[in-house]
Amino acid sequence: MSYWPLIGIALVVAGFALRLNPLLVVAGSALVTGLLGGLGLVPVIEALGKAFNDNRYISLTWIILPVIGLLERHGLQQQARCLIATVRGATMGRLLVLYLGFRQITAALGMKDIGGHPQAVRPLIAPMAEAAAERTHGPLDAAERDKVRAMAAATDNIGLFFGEDIFFAIASILLIQGVFETQGYELTPLQLSVWAIPSAVCAFFLHGGRLLAFDRRLARRARLPGRAA
Structure with missing residues (x-):
């Protein structure tokens, strides 16, 4: 079991603590988590786009x-x-x-x-x-x-x-x-x-x-x- 994808959680905490733009923090953390989890850049972006499309209001x-x-x-x-x-x-x-x-x-x-x-x-x-x-x-x-x-x-x-x-x-x-x-x-x-x-x-x-x-x-x-x- 690889624990490297958990770095994304640390990035979210650090980004919020530094009061950075929440959208950039979450998107950046999602990209890092996906890449460290073994996904390619394109599949990660596809997953983000699908999640946005499925949950837009x-x-x-x-x-x-x-x-x-x-x-x-x-x-x-x-x-x-x-x-x-x-x-x-x-x-x-x-x-x-x-x-x-x-x-x-x-x-x-x-x-x-x-x-x-x-x-x-x-x-x-x-x-x-x-x-x-x-x-x-x-x-x-x-x-x-x-x-x-x-x-x-x-x-x-x-x-x-x-x-x-x-x-x-x-x-x-x-x-x-x-x-x-x-x-x-x-x-x-x-x-x-x-x-x-x-x-x-x-x-x-x-x-x-x-x-x-x-x-x-x-x-x-x-x-x-x-x-x-």
């Missing part, structure tokens, strides 16, 4: 964006802010922890498209998180507002990424099964899904802790002298 994006734009034009974000402002005890951290759990559970049930950045985070989750933060901690400056929005987007990513592998009929589980099968390990999709549960639970507590810690940092900064009330 460009037409779906063109349907979603006008709908979201129309809803925002008619005050969807403002209504989301007003709604969260009426909920007693709602904070930015608690709201995003709740959304994290919702995203993981729905993804685990196969409903991975029920959330997402264009249809959920931008028009609903991020404005509600901002409103909750302002309600409990006062006005936010530009850096804090961007951080809240980034946390909302990260929550969606983490919830989907670690939740979808629990659903045994997802493409990623079938891909993992195929890789193990080529190495002589006969595993069913259900077995792989079960072992994805501990990772999802750990991700929930780790990211949930980050969200609550960020909420506490906002509270401390709000109490600093000179901050606008």
Whole structure:
């Protein structure tokens, strides 16, 4: 068994740590992994092209964006802010922890498209998180507002990424099964899904802790002298 193809994983980690372009990092790592795995350059490029062609959702994006734009034009974000402002005890951290759990559970049930950045985070989750933060901690400056929005987007990513592998009929589980099968390990999709549960639970507590810690940092900064009330 050759372990050289695992260098591709190290390249992904290094590329993300250096904040390089994610598309270039993933594509470059895929090329290196394929070449070290014994494939030629042309078969690797063919595999990348086939994967892109089989999983493209460009037409779906063109349907979603006008709908979201129309809803925002008619005050969807403002209504989301007003709604969260009426909920007693709602904070930015608690709201995003709740959304994290919702995203993981729905993804685990196969409903991975029920959330997402264009249809959920931008028009609903991020404005509600901002409103909750302002309600409990006062006005936010530009850096804090961007951080809240980034946390909302990260929550969606983490919830989907670690939740979808629990659903045994997802493409990623079938891909993992195929890789193990080529190495002589006969595993069913259900077995792989079960072992994805501990990772999802750990991700929930780790990211949930980050969200609550960020909420506490906002509270401390709000109490600093000179901050606008």
